[in-house]
Amino acid sequence: MLQGTLDLLILQTLVLGSAHGHTIAHAIEHRSDDVLQVEHGSLYPALHRLEDRAWIASFWGTSENNRRARYYRLTAAGRKQLAEQTGRWDRLVQAVNRVLRPVEE
Amino acid sequence: MLQGTLDLLILQTLVLGSAHGHTIAHAIEHRSDDVLQVEHGSLYPALHRLEDRAWIASFWGTSENNRRARYYRLTAAGRKQLAEQTGRWDRLVQAVNRVLRPVEE
């Protein structure tokens, strides 16, 4: 996966509502038509990283399968961050595409 | 910059003809409207990496400023690799965008 993108994907996923790790990973994989794979070893460090930066907040709950699960929700700062990172992502993609597909000058 | 993208950008730049490090960096920066910045410390490791993989080949020459410069050209394998990586890039971008911009289901 592309470096730095996971944080963005997680934030976006949480816009739709609080969720726990497993659900977040599945949502990303499903919505990307299984192109993006979210490994455990990447997911949890990312979640902790985002929580440290106060972009998401967590609380313990019970999953739909009656299992103990840590739920995450987007904070106000996280929402702001999501907008910034989405913009940054778009700019980068456009920049790379300009290089990849040269137009006649 | 996005991880792994630099290799792709370099390969694409060399499609237009052989060039040395400085020129490659400037070309990428210029064609991306200065959004992408190519640092020396990233460029040369990338060039050596690509050469190790035989996707580019190098030879010593003289720059337009009469300076000793190492020129790089795309190999056949590099051209093939460019096509593959471009496809991979497109797939990833589309996948991320699907997650970022949810359509009604």
Add this chain to the structure above:
DNA sequence: GTCGCTCCGGTCGATCGTCTATGGGAGTAG
């Protein structure tokens, strides 16, 4: 009851790519 499976959270070490900083040689202009 207990065995095995799935769900859920977590960590650790290795790896990879980038960045900052530093260095040096060689041409050029004053």
Add this chain to the structure above:
DNA sequence: CTACTCCCATAGACGATCGACCGGAGCGAC
């Protein structure tokens, strides 16, 4: 001969991802 630019190069740190582990706890089959 000094200063500046061009060009190549490397070293150390950092940040993010990955693969491989480990633990617990619910659940269904037998």
